[in-house]
Amino acid sequence: MIADFKGKTAVLTGAASGFGLECARIGARLGMKLVLVDVQADALEQAAAEVTALGASVMARQVDVSDAAAMQALAQEVQAGFGAPHLVFNNAGVGSGGLIWENSLADWEWVMGVNLWGVIHGVRVFTPMMLEAAQKDPHYQGHIVNTASMAGLLTPPNMGIYNVTKHAVVSLSETLYQDLALVSDQISASVLCPYFVPTGINQSERNRPASMAEETPSKSQLIGQAMISKAVGSGKVSAAEVAQKVFAAVQAGQFYIYSHPQALGNVQQRMEAIVTGHNPPDPFAARPEVGAQLRQALREI
Numbered sequence: 001m002i003a004d005f006k007g008k009t010a011v012l013t014g015a016a017s018g019f020g021l022e023c024a025r026i027g028a029r030l031g032m033k034l035v036l037v038d039v040q041a042d043a044l045e046q047a048a049a050e051v052t053a054l055g056a057s058v059m060a061r062q063v064d065v066s067d068a069a070a071m072q073a074l075a076q077e078v079q080a081g082f083g084a085p086h087l088v089f090n091n092a093g094v095g096s097g098g099l100i101w102e103n104s105l106a107d108w109e110w111v112m113g114v115n116l117w118g119v120i121h122g123v124r125v126f127t128p129m130m131l132e133a134a135q136k137d138p139h140y141q142g143h144i145v146n147t148a149s150m151a152g153l154l155t156p157p158n159m160g161i162y163n164v165t166k167h168a169v170v171s172l173s174e175t176l177y178q179d180l181a182l183v184s185d186q187i188s189a190s191v192l193c194p195y196f197v198p199t200g201i202n203q204s205e206r207n208r209p210a211s212m213a214e215e216t217p218s219k220s221q222l223i224g225q226a227m228i229s230k231a232v233g234s235g236k237v238s239a240a241e242v243a244q245k246v247f248a249a250v251q252a253g254q255f256y257i258y259s260h261p262q263a264l265g266n267v268q269q270r271m272e273a274i275v276t277g278h279n280p281p282d283p284f285a286a287r288p289e290v291g292a293q294l295r296q297a298l299r300e301i
């Protein structure tokens with residue numbers, strides 16, 4: 001929980017686009033010092049110029065969040081430049097689709113690297129620094145927000161790696177919340193679980209590292225990509241609205257942050273199947289035509 005953001009420091013990963021950029025804009029308007037972290041240099045430069053023009057003190061760093069050493073170096077720079085951050089938004093992420101046995105090793109390594117290891121590193125390098133600040137100053141308040149997804153609470157088919165990473169981020173974040181509560185009343189955590197929101201997530205391949213060999217996508221990957229693109233593109237809630245919810249949740253000390261609370265019925269059905277021992281429910285129960293289309297597309301030669 002952070003009562004007042006003015007003059008506080010926020011570290012935001014994936015800050016050059018989507019939710020990260022919208023949170024940077026809000027942080028700048030609230031008078032925060034901003035550390036913008038992203039792997040895409042041109043977009044990062046543009047984001048830094050924009051929030052600097054809003055009056056924020058900005059440190060912009062091109063860092064791949066999956067790189068442990070680079071994240072460690074980032075933490076040291078933040079400590080030296082601004083001191084312990086108050087808000088850490090571990091948000092960088094990439095999308096991926098396809099039948100779970102068709103994803104290549106490179107797909108697994110890339111998506112797990114950004115979506116899961118990126119959050120692990122953010123938590124590893126910043127939490128001790130924040131705890132130290134809390135010990136030194138009884139007025140210090142810190143908060144960590146990790147971006148998961150509704151795919152961290154559901155298991156939509158044909159996007160398995162993404163689901164795996166986001167379920168892990170929900171688990172990591174819930175544990176972080178509980179662990180922090182054991183040791184401090186000054187630092188807490190939240191998890192952001194958005195549903196489909198128009199951002200750059202459906203063009204994630206733009207930031208796939210050259211070292212993670214690009215393979216010809218399989219049919220199921222192409223179908224998955226088209227479906228995700230359509231769903232993201234037609235989302236009605238904006239990234240700016242989601243960013244507002246993030247700040248409101250941090251101020252209120254609210255753990256679960258949803259962009260589309262109306263989609264939680266699906267989570268309830270999944271939980272009911274788990275506790276009653278029923279098989280996983282039909283993910284397309286509300287929109288059977290979408291399921292029929294996907295089954296047909298995947299079975300066509």
Ligand SMILES: NC(=O)c1ccc[n+]([C@@H]2O[C@H](COP(=O)([O-])OP(=O)(O)OC[C@H]3O[C@@H](n4cnc5c(N)ncnc54)[C@H](O)[C@@H]3O)[C@@H](O)[C@H]2O)c1
Nearest residue numbers: 014017018019039040064065092093149196197199200201
């Ligand atoms: N948009 C949605 O519908 C949606 C839904 C659920 C969850 N999410 C999650 O929200 C988060 C933010 O995504 P977004 O929707 O704003 O997409 P986005 O593509 O607009 O923003 C993601 C940012 O992360 C950066 N990034 C990618 N790989 C990186 C790396 N290795 N290191 C550092 N930065 C990297 C990208 O350059 C980009 O600026 C992601 O974790 C995503 O999985 C998005």
